[in-house]
Amino acid sequence: MARVFLIARNVFRGILHRRILYLWIAAIGLLILRSLPAIFFNFGSETLQTVMRQRAVSGALDTWSTLCIALAIFMGASAIGSEVSAKTIVSVFARPIRRWEFLLGKWMGIQAFAVLSLGLGLLVGFVVGSYLDADFKYNAVGISLSQTVVAISLYSGIAIALSTVTGSGVAGALAVILAFMPGLVTYLLDSSNSTAHVAGVVLDYAVPPGYTSHYSATIHAPIPFDAFGGRGRDNRRGGVPPFIAQQAPEPEIDYNAESWTLLKNVGYAAVFFVLGCFILTRRELRLA
Amino acid sequence: MTQAVIEIDELTKSYRRGLRRRTVFAVQRLSINVQAASIVAFVGPNGAGKTTTIQTVLGLLKPDSGTVRLFGETTHTGLLKRVGYQPEVFHTYPFYTANEVLRYYGQLSGMSSGELDQAIPSLLDRMGLVDAADRKAGTFSKGMTQRLGLAQALLHDPELLILDEPTSGLDPEGRRLVLEIIRGEKARGRTVFLSSHILSDVERTCDEVFMIRKGEIVYTDRLSNFSGQDQQWEVEVLGWNSTAREALVGMNPTFLTEAEERAVLLCSGELKRALLRRLTDLPVEIGSVQRHRGATLEDVYMKFVGRG
Numbered sequence: 001m002a003r004v005f006l007i008a009r010n011v012f013r014g015i016l017h018r019r020i021l022y023l024w025i026a027a028i029g030l031l032i033l034r035s036l037p038a039i040f041f042n043f044g045s046e047t048l049q050t051v052m053r054q055r056a057v058s059g060a061l062d063t064w065s066t067l068c069i070a071l072a073i074f075m076g077a078s079a080i081g082s083e084v085s086a087k088t089i090v091s092v093f094a095r096p097i098r099r100w101e102f103l104l105g106k107w108m109g110i111q112a113f114a115v116l117s118l119g120l121g122l123l124v125g126f127v128v129g130s131y132l133d134a135d136f137k138y139n140a141v142g143i144s145l146s147q148t149v150v151a152i153s154l155y156s157g158i159a160i161a162l163s164t165v166t167g168s169g170v171a172g173a174l175a176v177i178l179a180f181m182p183g184l185v186t187y188l189l190d191s192s193n194s195t196a197h198v199a200g201v202v203l204d205y206a207v208p209p210g211y212t213s214h215y216s217a218t219i220h221a222p223i224p225f226d227a228f229g230g231r232g233r234d235n236r237r238g239g240v241p242p243f244i245a246q247q248a249p250e251p252e253i254d255y256n257a258e259s260w261t262l263l264k265n266v267g268y269a270a271v272f273f274v275l276g277c278f279i280l281t282r283r284e285l286r287l288a
Numbered sequence: 289m290t291q292a293v294i295e296i297d298e299l300t301k302s303y304r305r306g307l308r309r310r311t312v313f314a315v316q317r318l319s320i321n322v323q324a325a326s327i328v329a330f331v332g333p334n335g336a337g338k339t340t341t342i343q344t345v346l347g348l349l350k351p352d353s354g355t356v357r358l359f360g361e362t363t364h365t366g367l368l369k370r371v372g373y374q375p376e377v378f379h380t381y382p383f384y385t386a387n388e389v390l391r392y393y394g395q396l397s398g399m400s401s402g403e404l405d406q407a408i409p410s411l412l413d414r415m416g417l418v419d420a421a422d423r424k425a426g427t428f429s430k431g432m433t434q435r436l437g438l439a440q441a442l443l444h445d446p447e448l449l450i451l452d453e454p455t456s457g458l459d460p461e462g463r464r465l466v467l468e469i470i471r472g473e474k475a476r477g478r479t480v481f482l483s484s485h486i487l488s489d490v491e492r493t494c495d496e497v498f499m500i501r502k503g504e505i506v507y508t509d510r511l512s513n514f515s516g517q518d519q520q521w522e523v524e525v526l527g528w529n530s531t532a533r534e535a536l537v538g539m540n541p542t543f544l545t546e547a548e549e550r551a552v553l554l555c556s557g558e559l560k561r562a563l564l565r566r567l568t569d570l571p572v573e574i575g576s577v578q579r580h581r582g583a584t585l586e587d588v589y590m591k592f593v594g595r596g
Contacts, residue, residue, distance in 0.1 A: 017383035087379040094346050094373040095396040284349050
C-alpha cells in the first residue's frame with residue numbers, strides 16, 4: 001500500500017502544480033455571481049431577504065458540489081494521459097509497481113483532492129449559513145455530502161477506467177455523458193415504445209444510478225408568504241414577485257431509497273475501476 | 289559458466305501504422321544473450337528497434353512471438369526491483385526537486401527512508417548534482433536531466449542496468465563521468481546493457497556489441513577483437529633476408545608483408561620489445577614501428593549497418 005499512497009501524494013502535488021487553484025478561483029467567482037441577487041437585492045422585507053440569502057447558500061453548496069464532481073472527472077480523465085504524454089510513466093513502470101497500484105494511487109489522489117475541495121466549500125457554506133442564522137437539516141446535509149463523495153468516487157473512477165483505453169478528451173467526454181445518462185434511462189424506461197423501453201432496461205444495467213443533488217433541502221428556509229399579505233404563491237395582484245413565487249418548495253428526501261442508490265453507485269464505481277485495472281494491466285505502454 | 293542476465297530468443301514485435309493499419313516490424317527474430325558482469329552494447333541507427341527491444345525486456349511492450357527472460361525468469365513486476373533503467377530522454381515531474389525525484393523513484397523501488405537518506409546524497413555527489421539537490425527538476429538543463437536519469441537508475445543498486453543512450457546530450461566531462469560510472473558498475477559485478485550511437489564510447493567501454501538494423505541483429509562480436517582493446521604493433525624491417533627469418537622463428541610474429549628486402553611484422557606489445565631487441569642484433573634495419581590499425585567498430589558498423 002505504501003506505493004499506492006506514494007502515487008496518491010504525487011497526484012496531489014501534480015494537481016497543485018497544474019495550478020488547479022485557478023479553477024477554484026473561477027468556481028468561487030461563479031458562485032458569487034450566482035448568489036449576487038440574493039446578497040444585494042432588497043425584497044422589501046427583511047425576513048424575505050434573509051430567507052433568500054439562506055437559500056442562496058444551499059444553492060451555492062449545490063453548485064460547488066457539482067463543480068467538485070466535474071473537477072474529479074477532468075482529473076480522472078487526464079490521469080493516465082498526462083503521464084503518457086509527459087512520458088513520465090516509463091520510469092514509473094520500469095519500477096516494481098503493479099499497474100493496479102498505480103491506478104489505485106491515481107484514483108485516491110484525485111478523490112482526496114476533490115473531497116478536500118468539497119470539504120472546504122462546505123465549511124465556507126456552514127460559516128456563511130451560520131452567520132445568516134440558517135437552520136441546517138443535518139440528515140439532508142449528511143445524505144447530500146455522501147451522494148457527492150460517492151459521485152466523485154464513481155465518476156473519477158469511470159474517467160480513469162476510460163482513460164486506460166482512450167485519450168483524455170474522449171474519456172472525460174464519455175464520463176460526462178454517462179453522468180447525464182440516468183435521465184435518459186428513466187425516460188426510456190417510461191416510454192410506451194417497446195424498443196425504447198427495452199433499450200432503457202439494457203441501459204439501466206450498464207448505467208449507474210448517478211448523482212441526485214439534495215442540497216436544496218439542507219437549509220430549512222420556507223418562503224415567508226405572510227410577508228405578502230397572506231396571498232400564498234399567488235402573484236396576480238402584484239404582491240409576490242414572480243421569481244419568488246417560482247421558488248421550489250423544500251423537497252422531501254426518501255432516505256432509504258437514497259441509501260440504496262448510494263450503495264449501487266459504490267458498486268458501479270468498484271466494477272468500473274476493476275475493469276480499468278484489468279485493461280491497464282494488459283495494455284502495452286506505447287509512447288509516441 | 290556465467291548466468292545469462294538477459295535472454296532474448298527469437299523476439300518479434302510489430303506495430304500497426306497509418307490509416308490502413310499496415311504492419312511494421314520493429315524487431316524480427318532477434319536473439320541476444322547478456323552474460324552477468326559484462327557491459328553489452330546495442331548499436332544501431334534510429335528506428336532500428338533498440339528502444340522497442342529494451343521496452344520489451346522491461347515488460348512495457350508485449351512480444352508478438354519469442355521469449356524474453358530476465359535473470360532466468362519471464363519478465364514480471366517483481367524482477368524490476370533488480371533492474372535500473374535510464375530512458376533515452378529522462379522525463380520526470382517538473383515540480384519535484386532532484387532530491388524529491390530520487391526519493392520518489394527510490395520509494396517506488398521499495399527503498400526505506402533510511403536507505404534513501406544514505407544513498408541520495410552520495411549519488412547526487414557522484415553525479416555532480418549536489419548544488420542542484422534542492423532545485424526543481426523542471427529547471428534542469430538537458431545534461432543535468434540525463435545525469436539525474438542515471439542517478440535514479442543507479443539508486444536502488446540494481447544488478448542489471450539498462451541504459452538507453454546514456455551519453456546523449458552530455459558534454460565531454462559528463463560523458464566521461466557516465467562512462468566511468470558504467471565501468472565502475474561492471475567492476476562491482478553489475479551487468480550493463482546499453483544502447484548507443486556513439487561508437488567510440490562503445491569501443492572504450494563495452495565487452496560485447498550487438499549491431500541491429502531494421503529490427504534484426506546483423507553483427508555481433510566481442511570488443512576485444514577490435515584494435516582499441518589489445519593493441520597490436522606493426523614493425524617494418526628493411527634488408528629482410530632468410531637469416532633474419534630464421535632468427536625469429538621461435539617468436540612466431542605474424543607477417544603482414546614479406547617480400548625481398550622488406551617485411552612488415554605484426555605483434556603484440558609484449559612481443560614487440562623482444563622482437564626489436566633481436567632485430568638490432570641482426571644485419572637488418574628497422575624501418576618503422578607503428579600501431580596497427582585493424583578494423584574499427586566504425587568500419588564494422590558502416591559495413592553492416594551503414595548501408596541504406
